[in-house]
Amino acid sequence: MNIILLGPPGAGKGTQAKRLERDYGIPQLATGDMLRAAVASGSELGQQAKKVMDAGELMPDELMVQMIEDRISHDDCKNGFILDGFPRTTAQAEALDAMLQKRGTALDHVIELKVDEEALVDRITGRYSCANCGAGYHDRYQPPKRDGVCDDCGGTEFKRRPDDNEETVRSRMQAYRDQTAPILPHYEQQEKLKRVDGMADIDAVTTQIKRILDGKA
Ligand code: ADP
Numbered sequence: 001m002n003i004i005l006l007g008p009p010g011a012g013k014g015t016q017a018k019r020l021e022r023d024y025g026i027p028q029l030a031t032g033d034m035l036r037a038a039v040a041s042g043s044e045l046g047q048q049a050k051k052v053m054d055a056g057e058l059m060p061d062e063l064m065v066q067m068i069e070d071r072i073s074h075d076d077c078k079n080g081f082i083l084d085g086f087p088r089t090t091a092q093a094e095a096l097d098a099m100l101q102k103r104g105t106a107l108d109h110v111i112e113l114k115v116d117e118e119a120l121v122d123r124i125t126g127r128y129s130c131a132n133c134g135a136g137y138h139d140r141y142q143p144p145k146r147d148g149v150c151d152d153c154g155g156t157e158f159k160r161r162p163d164d165n166e167e168t169v170r171s172r173m174q175a176y177r178d179q180t181a182p183i184l185p186h187y188e189q190q191e192k193l194k195r196v197d198g199m200a201d202i203d204a205v206t207t208q209i210k211r212i213l214d215g216k217a
């Protein structure tokens with residue numbers, strides 16, 4: 001099953017993708033995570049990505065398309081994948097269609113998480129993750145069960161993204177409105193777009209998505 005989770009920064013794509021990865025056995029392909037790994041490695045790509053991400057802008061399409069094309073050719077994607085953060089422009093969406101067609105496959109579901117803009121800033125500025133395993137948390141909405149201890153791996157070190165500050169969030173939302181939201185009609189025309197209420201609590205959002213994936217909605 002090939003799935004895209006779409007929605008503005010902070011909509012809950014990563015949170016839901018990790019749950020679907022676990023429950024459906026298909027990998028989460030998060031371009032933001034791939035770029036952060038490049039930044040951490042100090043590579044040339046990482047240096048470019050750092051500047052773009054800190055400004056809340058988007059990386060060049062060709063680079064991102066190549067990154068995804070390489071990634072979906074890995075063996076672990078043979079039964080499908082969950083795209084999180086890609087595509088983000090019409091050019092990326094079109095390139096994805098072409099690349100899947102070439103591979104004899106297609107998208108099964110494009111799921112948009114609808115969240116009010118005021119809630120997004122709140123979600124993003126409270127977001128943090130486990131420095132060891134990457135599990136995601138929120139100061140108020142998703143704290144670990146034991147204060148300061150990761151639920152998944154027991155780690156006690158946590159980190160926040162440098163671009164999760166209010167100023168950068170505004171630029172990222174502008175990029176979403178200007179460059180990413182215009183791809184929604186692309187998937188509407190293909191009759192693949194389904195919307196879920198991303199304002200609901202995390203479990204309720206998962207339930208809505210699973211109903212779609214299981215053909216019950
Ligand atoms: P995205 O990947 O779309 O940028 P995340 O999944 O990282 O968004 O979620 C952003 C923040 O909001 C995280 O800290 C997460 O814990 C929290 N969050 C995710 N979904 C919900 C929800 N339905 N209700 C409240 N908080 C949420």
Ligand code: AMP
Nearest residue numbers: 031032052053057058059064085086088
């Ligand atoms: P995310 O983790 O999805 O919030 O992405 C973090 C940042 O990485 C974005 O603000 C962009 O600068 C960059 N990025 C991630 N995915 C893409 C993409 N598909 N196209 C362009 N830039 C991207």
